Amino acid sequence: MQNVQNTLYVMTPNAYAHLDNTTVRIEVERETKLRVPLHHLSALVCFGNVLVSPALMHRLADEGKSLVLLDRSGRFKARLEGPVSGNILLRQAQFKAAGDRAATLETARALVAGKLRNSRSVLLRGARETTDADESASLSRAAEALAASLRAARDAADLEVLRGVEGEAARGYFAALNLIVKPQVRDCFALDGRTRRPPRDRFNALISFLYSMLMNDCRSAAESVGLDPQLGFLHAVRPGRAALALDLQEEFRSVLADRLALTLINRGQLSARDFDEREGGAVMLNDRGRRAVVAAWQERKQETVTHALLDTKVPLGLLPFIQARILARTLRGDMDCYLPYLAK
Template sequence: MSLYQIQNTLYVMTPQAYAHLDNGTVRIEVERETKLRVPLHHVGGLVCFGNVLVSPALMHQMADEGRALVLLDRFGRFKARLEGPVSGNILLRRAQHRAADDAALTLSLASALLLGKLRNSRTLLLRGAREAAHEADAAVLKRTADNLGAAVRSLAKAADLDTLRGIEGEAARGYFSAVNHIVKPKLREHFQLDGRTRRPPRDRFNALLSFLYSMLMNDCRSAVEAVGLDAQLGFLHAVRPGRAALALDLQEEFRSVLADRLALTLINRGQLTRKDFEERDGGAVLLNDQGRRTVVTAWQERKQEELQHPLLDTNVPIGVLPLLQARILARMLRGDIPTYSAYLAR
């Protein structure tokens, strides 16, 4: 029996859908026809895309039970997050704020987070090299993986956050230039990643990554808040009003593990094609309705899969990894353990 129960995030994507509370159950209606009924205690959060209606009763009940309601536009861009009173241990938050004021500790934490990101990115590239059909692709992936290994070694020598961010930025540019070599050659015509573009994404691969990163970000924010940490106060990402810097910090070590790997799987298996995307004025490329449904379904299925956590030495669902890492971070900030260890994929 699993030690972890994943409370699935409920994604509502149909325009004009109506989500409301019915005797402890979330009921989703479209044109007054019931499409889905889910017990509220099975719902970890509700994410609504575009023009979706939510009843006040459901909002109040979710706030009372500490379940977040997240509003995204129809393309998956974040709009707002509604939640009840902030929970958490004030002593833990005080420890977090003290750590953020300690330059040496902040540097150490930021370095640990980036170590996780770079090593996991390197693991993805090496796996791609082993499975590559052409030696030229394998050579590019191996060479970039070696560069990421050198970047990991450079982290320990960084004297300040700006240096760390510079190392990460250079490594990311190399990584995104190489990832396209994992895409099957026959599919690269339609999924050519020409560097990382965000606002807006300029190609189908970037559009897919942006959508996955948005869902990952939501999960990471829920994780840090669930353990009582202040999502606004990060160590690697600069603090700005309205920015969940700590959630962005935690997201870094999971980008390649959860989002990039899933993106490549969806592309290489043909689960997404060019028909799942649309081009808009100005050159923006975005997933269309069918594409978003395919990605959300795959995302939920991926979170149910289990793998072995290297620190806990036990199998856990992928969906709880951000929560487990948030707990490790909280333990470090409380002084229960000396350092933070990022999740490292195998």
């Protein structure tokens, strides 16, 4: 169990979460492992086979706190929430903008620009830090390719072209990430392109898990300001898909998730024993690995950075909420265009 920043993560298989007056109690095999006052929590996140009592579900819904269910690998399964809240005028503005092709394209371009700029910063940092001149040159070339993709994204005539630019840039970016992994652990954490559902290697398993937690934070961020997380600009709308949360996630993938993955790998905080290989070639974090990653994720979110637009230091974990508020201001007409978060 991890209780950080008002979110309680329950990862122990067959744990039982239930209400004890005004306290959430977590039991494993009828032994109490944790007690948390309900008013200290904003969300309960359960991994895998965790039991939650109906009374606790009802109380969470009544108090506007979310219950999120993920599978053992961290993939989103379901979310329980109370009645929809937020500003109906903001959601009307969101739907109006999503129905305007020019406004949709402008917002999508900004989201992709944020993603490419931040991805480029990861590669440039890797180029500076490596002691191998050839690898530094390769990373610099990959970063320049992303700069070219940025220019192409700026000129994209429609969403399909923009998505194509973003997809091609992502392939080049993931191909270069291997060079940021320390040579002594590259065999263990080789990244053979981006694979999902299921991940085919340990690096993919790690970033997929991190992306799942990031997506949940971005969904919460969208909902916290009254936006509809289902209606996005860059990602196509599909039933059951939180398209806006996926949109917000793009600019944070590299600076929050990928950088943390590289840190965990290069510092030896994860190894082959933290992953299980399953029938059919799937690779997943095991229980020990998930615990280590969740703890590191929460620590990472408490680190502070300077937000250029606000000109103030903020915890990394608040960035999705800040950007959701900036998007809301843009949709209301308080800002001329959406400005993504750009890492230094």
